[in-house]
Amino acid sequence: MKKRYIIYLSLIAMIVSGFILFPPVLPVIQLPGEAVIPNVPILGAITNTFIATIISYLIVLAIALAVNARSRTADEVPTGFYNVFEMIVEGAYGYVESATGRWAPRFFPFFMTFILLILTANWLELVPGVDSIGKWESMGELAEHRFETEAEAEGLHPTEEELHQVADEAMEANLGNLRQGPFLLRAPEGEDGDKPEEADWTIVPFIRVPATDLNFTLALALISVIFTEYYGLRALGLGYLRKFFTWDADKIARNPLGLMDTIVGLIEFISELARILSFAFRLFGNIFAGQVLLFVIGFLFPVALVAVYGLEFFVGAIQAVVFALLTLTFMAGAVVSHHDEEEHH
Numbered sequence: 001m002k003k004r005y006i007i008y009l010s011l012i013a014m015i016v017s018g019f020i021l022f023p024p025v026l027p028v029i030q031l032p033g034e035a036v037i038p039n040v041p042i043l044g045a046i047t048n049t050f051i052a053t054i055i056s057y058l059i060v061l062a063i064a065l066a067v068n069a070r071s072r073t074a075d076e077v078p079t080g081f082y083n084v085f086e087m088i089v090e091g092a093y094g095y096v097e098s099a100t101g102r103w104a105p106r107f108f109p110f111f112m113t114f115i116l117l118i119l120t121a122n123w124l125e126l127v128p129g130v131d132s133i134g135k136w137e138s139m140g141e142l143a144e145h146r147f148e149t150e151a152e153a154e155g156l157h158p159t160e161e162e163l164h165q166v167a168d169e170a171m172e173a174n175l176g177n178l179r180q181g182p183f184l185l186r187a188p189e190g191e192d193g194d195k196p197e198e199a200d201w202t203i204v205p206f207i208r209v210p211a212t213d214l215n216f217t218l219a220l221a222l223i224s225v226i227f228t229e230y231y232g233l234r235a236l237g238l239g240y241l242r243k244f245f246t247w248d249a250d251k252i253a254r255n256p257l258g259l260m261d262t263i264v265g266l267i268e269f270i271s272e273l274a275r276i277l278s279f280a281f282r283l284f285g286n287i288f289a290g291q292v293l294l295f296v297i298g299f300l301f302p303v304a305l306v307a308v309y310g311l312e313f314f315v316g317a318i319q320a321v322v323f324a325l326l327t328l329t330f331m332a333g334a335v336v337s338h339h340d341e342e343e344h345h
Helices: 001-019 050-069 080-126 139-153 160-173 214-243 250-256 255-300 302-334 337-344
Strands: 036-040 044-047 134-137 178-180 183-185 201-205
Touching: 001 214, 036 139, 044 050, 050 080, 080 214, 080 255, 080 302, 139 214, 214 255, 214 302, 255 302
Parallel strands: none
Antiparallel strands: 036 044, 134 201, 178 183
16 A cells, blocks of 8 residues: 555656656757767767766676675575576576577677676666756857867868857757756747747766667677677688688589579678678667657656656667577577588488
């Protein structure tokens, strides 16, 4: 009974705070991670997605240290978190072993690490304060810094006048929200339809979900694809490349349709490289869409965030498992000799 009343009171508090006291706003939504610490020696700009990535690594490391903090005897029955984690790891290893056989000891670390890291990074999205607590920054300054960073990446050096022009255009576009005291509220329109000057400020969050930055998902995709090719070459040697590059002049001379094998091999090679994009954009797209959904629902109907949180909880878990399963499937396929399969058939 008490738990039910606590839930009811919490929902009422959400309604009162969400619609009356502190009306939520729709934050500025952008793809690249924002620089929280602009200039750090050697490292350059430290983005909020990079900070979140480090936090995710530390959480996974803490879990690993916690479950290995002490050894137990054969007669000791594990309990609590250790018991749950042991069951998950044993079940996952059993699955990998049944799918890959003798390669399980080599593939399992990738499989489990991908699940734990991506799952932890995705669930940061559900932690209060992530994407909502940060520093005030002028939209003009934000646009100016972004323009300068992109220009320098292309080898260009914009002048002060160009930077000021970019800042002025961003201020005129009025993409930010109203800063009123310690709260960020909806900016009311004046008689002439313009928003006040304070509306040119926005919040740059200290922590933002890593998978909403394409750098994070692309890095994981590269690790997955590169090690898949590595284990394929390690298992089959240079013969692994035969499934991509096949050219048998005698066979083609006897039957011109034999050229199709070469074409199919090249298509498979292109699809192998395309996995990098599919891995990166699948994870990025789902998590970024979930982040935007949380923003929009929180802006329109804050109470509905309870249901959206449940949805994002499962989406974050599913995306982690899908990424790990696809990596395991591709690795298992890479170490199988296609030539032997053809001879068998």
